[in-house]
Amino acid sequence: MRSAAKVHYDGYLSRIARDLKTPSPQLARAVDSALGAEGRLAALRTVGEERSLEPGTREEDEDEMERRTLLQALAALGLPASPISEALRNIRISVHRTVGGGEDGHIDEWDEIVVEYGHLYVPTPPRRLLLDLASDLVTVQQIIKRKQQEDARRNRAHSTSAPWSRVAAELCALMAKTLSNLGRPREAREWWRTAQSAAEASGDTDLALWIAGGRLAHGLYERRPAAVLLARADKVLERVSDAPSRGLLHVRGVRAQLLAPAGDADEATAELQMCGEMSGTLPPSITSEVHSIAGWAEDRLRYIQAWVHAHLGEREQLDGAVEHAHRVVAAEARRFRAQFGLLQAFGHVRAGDVSGGVRLAHVVYSRQPVEHRTTMVTSLAEQVLEAVPLQRSGEQIVTDYRELLAGSGRKAIT
Structure with a gap:
């Protein structure tokens, strides 16, 4: 002293x-x-x-600052990291490195996590899914950064972070879809771009196409200009081969959805037929998985068919597609089942059955839990109302449905 x-x-x-x-x-x-x-x-x-000032010291400081910033971001989302959790994390990392453990050993585990998210996406409320995704994205980001730093230190010619970029791309795409479902399209757009960049860094062209298709599909429900989306779809297709793949099928399916509302019946029907033919050439690992958004099973094809037939006013084909879909769509996939019901209601109104279509839409939407009234569901519900002819908009059944949408639409999603 x-x-x-x-x-x-x-x-x-x-x-x-x-x-x-x-x-x-x-x-x-x-x-x-x-x-x-x-x-x-x-x-x-x-x-x-x-x-x-020695190499590595400043880098470590920057890494620590970035890690703390990410932890603060998670805390803002309601995912605080307690001192005990942080201490245990640091001890585990130290022990893991001491015994020779590396990230490469558990890339398979992260692939499994991505597969699980594919199954959880539809039955899980978007808000809950967002929190889990945010936490996992922070972890994967830190792994990728360490891999890149290690590659630079060892002067490796080939990046060892490519498999992790694939995981990041799929998680970012799921985050984009989730934000879109929560009615936050601007934020979703940024995540779509990041997902696309990560997919390209991974070298997985099918994944890059699948992400491009997902971005286009959500643009439909976010009411982005159809001409802009169609031009983007055509631009994507110009740069790829016609070899059948999950990603290519996704983009072509959305293209059919874009053409139908524009009244281009011939081209929309031709695109729909092409999707059916391509689906038949894909392996069962892609076409038999009806419980995950990662594949392209019969339910996805039926949905594209229902969309096209509904917008073209082809009621009989629409009802057939929905009937086939109900046989394969899981009961817990309530959002997907609701989308089929609302598409069917929309098609019936378009075909002239206003009372029947609006009544069906009212039943489907009122039964949908608030946490599952996503952008996709609510957008379709609104389209049913918009399809009602002006001279019938004052009918009681239409008024009741309008009040349902006004009272518990997107505003209920926080």
């Missing part, structure tokens, strides 16, 4: 002792003089300053 008083830095010295502050050159000289160290302490301060 007497030495601290001598140099007039007692409070400051306390913070330095606890590693909360770095000593200034003036303080180093003052302490050196007070203790009679003949320049040795001042020299140590200079050595410490040089070490702080």
Whole structure:
């Protein structure tokens, strides 16, 4: 304490002792003089300053700052990291590295996590899914950064982060879809771009196409201009081969959905037929999975058919597609089943059965839990109302349906 008083830095010295502050050159000289160290302490301060500039030290500091920023972002979403969780995380990482563990060993586990999200996407309320995705995206981002730093240190010619970029791309696409479902299209758009970049970095062309198709599909429900979306779909198709794939099928399916409302019946029907033919050439691993959004099973094809036939006013074909879909769509996939019901209601109104179509839409939408009234569901519900001819808009059944939408539409989703 007497030495601290001598140099007039007692409070400051306390913070330095606890590693909360770095000593200034003036303080180093003052302490050196007070203790009679003949320049040795001042020299140590200079050595410490040089070490702080060594390669890797500043990088580690930046990594730590970024990690804290990400943790703060998670806390803002309602996912706080407790001191105990942080301590356990640091201990686990240290032990994992000591025993020779690396990220490569559990890429398969993250692939499984992505598969699980594909199954959870439809039955899980978007808000809950968003929190889980945010947490996992932070973890994957940190892994990718460490892989990139390791590649740079070892001067590797080939990146070892490509498989992780694929995982990140799929998680980012799921985040984009979730934000879109929550009625936040602008934020979703940024995530779509990040997902696309990550897919391209991974070298997975089918995944990049699948993400492009997803972005187009959500643009439909966000009511983006059809001409803009159609031009983007055509641009995507110009750059790829016609080799059948899940991603190509996704883009072509959305293209059929874009053509039908525009009244281009011939081209929409031709695109729909092409989707059916391509679907038959894909492996069962893609076409037999009806419980996940990651594949392209019969339910997806039936949905494209229902959309096209509904917008073209082809009631008989529409009802057939919906009937086939109900046989394969899981009962817990309530959002997807609601979308089929609302498409059918829309098609019936378009075909002239206003009372029947609106009544069906009212039943479907009123039974949908608020947390599942996503942008996709509500957009279709609104389209049913918009299809009602002006001269019948004052009928009681239409008025009741309008009030249902006004009272519990997107505003109920927070």
